[in-house]
Structure formats: structure tokens, C-alpha cells
Amino acid sequence: GAGIFKSLLIAAVALGWVAKDNPTYLTLATIPDAVFYFLPLLVTFTAARRLGVNIPLALGIVGLLVFPNFTTLIASGASVFGVTVPVVSYGTQVFPAILTVLLLWAVEHWVTKITPAPIRVFFVPLVCIIVVAPAMIFLLGPLGFWLGSLLTGAMLWLHATLGWVAVALLAGVLPFIISVGMHKAFIPPTVATIAATGRESFYNVSSLAHNISESGSSFAVAFRTKNPTLRATAISAGVSALFGITEPALYGVTLQNRRALIAVITGAVTAGAYLGLTNVASFVAVGPGLASISMFVDADNPWNLVNALVGAAIAWVVAFVVSLVLWRDSASTTLRVLAENAAVASDASVDTLTPDIAAEARVELRSPLTGRVIPLSHVDDAVFASASLGEGVAIVPSDGRVLAPAAGEIVSLLPSGHAIGLRTDEGIEVLVHVGIDTVKLAGEHFDAHVTQGDRVAAGDLLVTVDLDAVRAAGYDVTTPVVVL
Incomplete structure (x- = not known):
């Protein structure tokens, strides 16, 4: 959001709607700039939530890195017991915050275990601050800054050495990089490159080519496939x-x-x-797409935006045409997967199913938890939200009793107790996944009442979970219920 907002301000300057020294522009520009300047705190929040670390404590410690008094002090030569504090500018940095939260996670867990309960409320954060904060300003902060600089230098070197070839190669392998989440490693050096040089010509440009190609290929699949479910998925995915x-x-x-x-x-x-041959550059750290295309506006070079638009058009058209020519519906896409319709209630429409399988797909599932039902797409996890595991819903639970949604066999129950797989008598496999990333709790706050291989009836108690404790540990308790 901040990136798109900043790119629109850049476009307004390029179009002559406002001058860079105009008070309105200067004031509005501080809004996205603040987001990037305090990026260490945003990263701290998400890292602490992922690791189950005390979030206010983590923010309080990492906040030192962007505290004006501290930054002014180290710039003038601060020291502790005669040891000089390294002079580093931490605004827009990512790795210092991540390394600090990792250390905090280890210290907090260890101190919590050895501290008597009556004094934990003040003793644990006190020890964490005493241990982690100095380690951050003398070691982890500079180390994280060095790692970010190293990655940035590597990206700049690769682009400078291979030129347009590097852009083309990265664009081609991005589907595999993104699928395992490794694209996030490119974000810190991309932010740092823009902060240092004002422009970036490698990752953002490659991402533009890849993103638009995904759209073109998806729309072609939607045009060619005879599978109504795949068509709906492809149209939605193509727009995204x-x-x-x-x-x-x-x-x-x-x-x-x-x-x-x-x-x-x-x-x-x-x-x-x-895009590489025409030396297209981006000027804002944001995911490239139609809404953020103004990130390529260059007041000194109007052709930069034109070439970005031409490159996007090439990506969409080539991917669309190739997909259109190559696409063949396989057996797995021609037939509707029975499970896709088994997740809906018994009064749901199955008109799109062929008559011989419609009867098999009519399975009614009870809600395994008391709570509020939300669309699966609202879950804060890309795998569930994209329905890649299967269709379903999610429940924001108000009670920690997990019940069997139908009669059947428990075919999987992880030792952590957070995920239960049930195969109904009709052969439908249902996954109930209590919370997001709760596997990291290693079974803490979960109590299983069944074992793998057990036969259960609809409504039988499967697992109880202490929802308050899970939330207190920093985890989202939203529970996807998916037909695999």
C-alpha cells in the first residue's frame, strides 16, 4: 500500500501536477516514507508473531535501532564501557530485526523455564532487555546490516555482470523461487538498493515479467478448459x-x-x-502489477514507463498464446474432484457435476468447532487461502473443543495435535487444521482424545485446545476446514 502510494506521488510529479518542493507533496511523501523507515519494527512484529515471542517486548528492544536519541548518539561516537557502538543506519533494514528476534526467542524461552511464576512478569523482560539489547547494538545489528549489504552487492554484481540475461533468467525461475517462499530473500536487498541508489533494475523488473505472465497463462487456461472449477480458479488467479x-x-x-x-x-x-535490454528501472519497493505500474515512472526518462508497459504486454500476450496453444484438459481436470463439492452443505448446488457422481458428492459436514465461519480466502496463509489443498471454509473458534465433522476414520493425527485428518464413510478426506503455524507449539496447549486409526461418529470429541494460551503465544487460532 505504501509502495503504490509513493509510486502515485512520483507519477504526479512526473506529470507536472505537483512540484517536489511543494508543501503538499513534501507532507504526503512522509506517509509512505515512514512505513519504509520503520520497516525494522514491522519485520519485528511479524517475526515475533511467527516465533511466538512476546511482541511488545520485541518491539521495545528493536525500537532502539530507530530511536532518534540513539541514532543521534551513535552518529556522534557513542560507547559503552569504552567500547564504541558501531555506526549503522537501521532505517529500512530487515535483517537486524530478524536476528534480534531470533536471539530474543531463545533467551525468552530459556529464562521463562527457569524463572518462578510469581516473578516472571517483570523478571523475564528485564533479563531479555539486559541480554538482547546490547547484543543487538554491538553484534546482531551490524551483522544484519552487513548481510543485507552483502545480498545487495551480490544482486548488483549479478545484474552488472550478466545484464539483461540476468533479468530474463530470474524472471524464468521465479515460479519455483516463489513457490517455496525464497523470493522473500530478494526483498531486503531490493529495498536497500532503492534506499541507496534511488532505483532498482533487477528483482522488481524480473517480477513484473513473471507476474504478468502468470496472468496471461491463467486467462488462457480459463478460455480453453472445460472444467468449470478450474475456469473459475484461473479467472480469479489471472486477475490477482x-x-x-x-x-x-x-x-x-x-x-x-x-x-x-x-x-x-x-x-x-x-x-x-x-525489459533488461531496454534498461527498465523501478523506483519504489512494491510488488509490480497493474495497480503499481507507476513505480516505473521516471521524470527524467519517460520511455522507462513506456518500456515497462511494453514489457508487461509482451509477458501477457506470449504467455497467453503459448498456453492457448499447448493446453490440453487432462483426466484430472476434466472430471470434477468429488471432494470439491463435498465441502459444501447438503443443500448446495451440484448442477455442474455429472449425474453419476453427483450422488456420491452429497456429503454433509458438521462444523468441528463453535465459532464464526469466514471464507477460506481470508486465512492468513497462502496455501490454505489459495485452496491449493482443497476447498473449504475457516472458523474463528470461540470454544476449544474440536469435534468430528462426520462419521469416519482418523487417518492422520500429527503428534502436535493441531491437525486432524478424517476419511468419511463415503471416502472423502477432511483436514481440520487448528490455528496457523501452530505446529511450532509442538503439542503445547493441545490434548488429543483419539489416535490415528480410530473410528469416530459425527460430533465425537477429537481434540481440546487452550485457545487463550495459543493466542497468548502469538498464534492465529483461525481454523481451516478443508476437503483434500
């Missing part, structure tokens, strides 16, 4: 990719279908080569 969000297209369409993936790679490499 057009606006820079590629996970739905990757997990829902292209990675599952080799021909569609070939089209994506072809479009991405072709467009990446054009």
Missing part, C-alpha cells in the same frame, strides 16, 4: 496476478499443470529479456 499477487495462480493453476507452467516461463523470459 495482473495486480501483482501470483500465489493463487501458482498454487491453483500453473504449478499443477506443466503446459501452463511452460507458458509462464516462456512469457517471463521473453518479457524479462526486453
Whole structure:
């Protein structure tokens, strides 16, 4: 959001609507700038939540890195017991915060275990501050800054050495990089490069080629397939990719279908080569797409935006045409998966199913938890939200009793107790996943009442979970219920 807002301000300057020294522009520009300047705190929040660390404590410690008094002090030569504090500018940095939260996680868990309960409320944070804060300002902060600088230098070197070839190659392999989450490693050096040089010509440009190619390939699949479910998924994923969000297209369409993936790679490499050869640069750290295309506005070079638009058009058209030519509906996509309709209530429409399988797909599932039902797409996890594991819903629970949604056999129960797999008598497999990332709790706060292989009736108690304790540990208790 901040990136798109900043790119729109840049576009307003380039179009002559406002001057850079105009008070209105200067004031509005501070809004996105503040987001990037305090990026260490945003990263601290998400890292602490992922690791189950005390979030206010983590923010309080890492906040020192961007505290004005501290930054002014180290700039003038601060020291502790005669040891000089390294002079580092931590605004827009990512790795110092991540390393600090990792250390805090270890210290907090260890101190909590050895501290008597009556004094934990003040003793644990006190020890954490005493141990972690000095380690951060003398070691972890400078180390994280060095790691970020190293990655930034590596990206700049690769681009400087291979030029447009590097852009094309990265665009072509991004589907695989994104699918395992490794694209996030490119974000810190990209932010740092823009902060240091004002522009970035490698990752953002490659991402533009890839994102739009995902859209083109998905729309071609929607045009060619006879599967109504795949068509609906492909249209939705194609629109999302057009606006820079590629996970739905990757997990829902292209990675599952080799021909569609070939089209994506072809479009991405072709467009990446054009964008690299024309030296297109981005000026804002934001995911490239239709909504953020103004990130390529260059007041000194109008052709930069034109070439970005041409490259995006090449990506979409090439991917669309190749996918259109190569696509063949396989047996797995021609037939509706029975489970896709088994997740809906018994009064749901199955008109799109063929008559011989419609009867098999009519399975009624009870809600395994008391709570509020939300769409699966609202879950804060790309795998569940994209329905790559299957269709379903999610429940924001108000009670920690997990019940069997139907009669059947417990076919999987992880030792952590947070995920239960049930196969109904009709052969439908249902996954109840209590919370997001709760596997990291290693069974803490979960109590299983069944074992793998048990036979259960609808409504039988499967697991009890202390929801308050899970929330206190920093985890989202939203529970996806998915038909695999």
C-alpha cells in the first residue's frame, strides 16, 4: 500500500501536477516514507508473531535501532564501557530485526523455564532487555546490516555482470523461487538498493515479467478448459496476478499443470529479456502489477514507463498464446474432484457435476468447532487461502473443543495435535487444521482424545485446545476446514 502510494506521488510529479518542493507533496511523501523507515519494527512484529515471542517486548528492544536519541548518539561516537557502538543506519533494514528476534526467542524461552511464576512478569523482560539489547547494538545489528549489504552487492554484481540475461533468467525461475517462499530473500536487498541508489533494475523488473505472465497463462487456461472449477480458479488467479499477487495462480493453476507452467516461463523470459535490454528501472519497493505500474515512472526518462508497459504486454500476450496453444484438459481436470463439492452443505448446488457422481458428492459436514465461519480466502496463509489443498471454509473458534465433522476414520493425527485428518464413510478426506503455524507449539496447549486409526461418529470429541494460551503465544487460532 505504501509502495503504490509513493509510486502515485512520483507519477504526479512526473506529470507536472505537483512540484517536489511543494508543501503538499513534501507532507504526503512522509506517509509512505515512514512505513519504509520503520520497516525494522514491522519485520519485528511479524517475526515475533511467527516465533511466538512476546511482541511488545520485541518491539521495545528493536525500537532502539530507530530511536532518534540513539541514532543521534551513535552518529556522534557513542560507547559503552569504552567500547564504541558501531555506526549503522537501521532505517529500512530487515535483517537486524530478524536476528534480534531470533536471539530474543531463545533467551525468552530459556529464562521463562527457569524463572518462578510469581516473578516472571517483570523478571523475564528485564533479563531479555539486559541480554538482547546490547547484543543487538554491538553484534546482531551490524551483522544484519552487513548481510543485507552483502545480498545487495551480490544482486548488483549479478545484474552488472550478466545484464539483461540476468533479468530474463530470474524472471524464468521465479515460479519455483516463489513457490517455496525464497523470493522473500530478494526483498531486503531490493529495498536497500532503492534506499541507496534511488532505483532498482533487477528483482522488481524480473517480477513484473513473471507476474504478468502468470496472468496471461491463467486467462488462457480459463478460455480453453472445460472444467468449470478450474475456469473459475484461473479467472480469479489471472486477475490477482495482473495486480501483482501470483500465489493463487501458482498454487491453483500453473504449478499443477506443466503446459501452463511452460507458458509462464516462456512469457517471463521473453518479457524479462526486453525489459533488461531496454534498461527498465523501478523506483519504489512494491510488488509490480497493474495497480503499481507507476513505480516505473521516471521524470527524467519517460520511455522507462513506456518500456515497462511494453514489457508487461509482451509477458501477457506470449504467455497467453503459448498456453492457448499447448493446453490440453487432462483426466484430472476434466472430471470434477468429488471432494470439491463435498465441502459444501447438503443443500448446495451440484448442477455442474455429472449425474453419476453427483450422488456420491452429497456429503454433509458438521462444523468441528463453535465459532464464526469466514471464507477460506481470508486465512492468513497462502496455501490454505489459495485452496491449493482443497476447498473449504475457516472458523474463528470461540470454544476449544474440536469435534468430528462426520462419521469416519482418523487417518492422520500429527503428534502436535493441531491437525486432524478424517476419511468419511463415503471416502472423502477432511483436514481440520487448528490455528496457523501452530505446529511450532509442538503439542503445547493441545490434548488429543483419539489416535490415528480410530473410528469416530459425527460430533465425537477429537481434540481440546487452550485457545487463550495459543493466542497468548502469538498464534492465529483461525481454523481451516478443508476437503483434500
